[in-house]
Amino acid sequence: MKTAIFTSKSSLNHNTGSGHPESIARVTSVVETLKKNKKLIWKNPTDFNKDIIKQTHSSSYIDNIENAFPEDGLTFLDGDTVVSPGSKDATFDAVGSIITAIDGVENREFNAAHCVTRPPGHHAEKSKAMGFCVINNISVAANYLISKYKYKRVAVLDWDCHFGNGTYDILKSNQNIFFSSLHQYPYYPGGGTEDEKGDHNNALNIPLPAGTNSREYFDAYEHMLKRLKEFRPEFILMSAGYDAHRLDPLCQLNLESKDYYEITRRALETTKDFCNGKVVSILEGGYDLKALAESANEHVNALLEYNK
Numbered sequence: 001m002k003t004a005i006f007t008s009k010s011s012l013n014h015n016t017g018s019g020h021p022e023s024i025a026r027v028t029s030v031v032e033t034l035k036k037n038k039k040l041i042w043k044n045p046t047d048f049n050k051d052i053i054k055q056t057h058s059s060s061y062i063d064n065i066e067n068a069f070p071e072d073g074l075t076f077l078d079g080d081t082v083v084s085p086g087s088k089d090a091t092f093d094a095v096g097s098i099i100t101a102i103d104g105v106e107n108r109e110f111n112a113a114h115c116v117t118r119p120p121g122h123h124a125e126k127s128k129a130m131g132f133c134v135i136n137n138i139s140v141a142a143n144y145l146i147s148k149y150k151y152k153r154v155a156v157l158d159w160d161c162h163f164g165n166g167t168y169d170i171l172k173s174n175q176n177i178f179f180s181s182l183h184q185y186p187y188y189p190g191g192g193t194e195d196e197k198g199d200h201n202n203a204l205n206i207p208l209p210a211g212t213n214s215r216e217y218f219d220a221y222e223h224m225l226k227r228l229k230e231f232r233p234e235f236i237l238m239s240a241g242y243d244a245h246r247l248d249p250l251c252q253l254n255l256e257s258k259d260y261y262e263i264t265r266r267a268l269e270t271t272k273d274f275c276n277g278k279v280v281s282i283l284e285g286g287y288d289l290k291a292l293a294e295s296a297n298e299h300v301n302a303l304l305e306y307n308k
Helices: 009-013 024-034 051-057 057-066 087-106 137-149 165-171 214-231 259-270 290-308
Strands: 005-006 042-043 112-115 152-156 177-184 204-207 237-240 279-282
Touching: 005 087, 005 290, 009 024, 009 042, 009 087, 024 279, 024 290, 042 087, 042 152, 051 057, 051 137, 051 259, 087 112, 087 137, 087 279, 137 152, 137 165, 137 237, 137 279, 152 165, 165 177, 165 204, 165 214, 204 214, 214 259, 237 259, 259 279, 259 290, 279 290
Parallel strands: 005 042, 005 112, 112 279, 152 177, 152 237, 177 204, 237 279
Antiparallel strands: none
8 A cells, every 4th residue: 555745835935934843844854855755645634624623623713713813914923923915724634634634544555644734733622722722633643533534443652752641632522532642741742641531531641861872762652552451442643753852953852763653663563453554744843944855754764664
């Protein structure tokens, strides 16, 4: 089976202003690297019914967001989340990418996909933009898998350096979902302690201290894999943040680019008897452009290898 990359030109029109770390160059650096791999198939998002988003976000929030994008200049949705006239299409195309990717997996066009889009999503709460994020793409995807395709066990793995607070808050009450986040703690946005286990003991948060190296990270990762195997997921969604890399300017974890291959491979190997490589991932953080591109390439190589 093939591996697909989803991206959209609208990601390049989401202008966050000079000096903002969540920049247009993040997408171009990854796309330029992945374009060298001739085994990948490239896809664009298709139109979707925006009511899908209202399974995840409040109707009032979606209505407000529809009107929040400026006609010119920049607007701050919160202290970190900047949008421009081109951000509206980018925001909804990011959602469209992960929805279309899921449909492609279900229609057996390919077995796995990585969405190289922006803005990211995992900090966005039910009624609040936050931390560069407007729509919680991964939560929309999880709810879509359950509502459209009737999955009973969906795993959402978040290995961004920052706790996926929005994803946790949105999904913690859904017993059909297992959520796990490995993240630097204490750090932005706060939360993500071991005591936050979800309403149905369906979450595993693994806080890591600044300075955590690869060996220490994978020791912790094994705990997640154990819970993942017990959950027996039918489909895996990944919040693919690459800012735990040692070169990243916004975090203080010390992973290497090659570690993202191993993060992906181990999750696929652990769940091979349950979901047979059905994985859709979406770009979250990662702010050193070289490290970001290398790490994303390693992640995609693992998807390709598993889905030969």
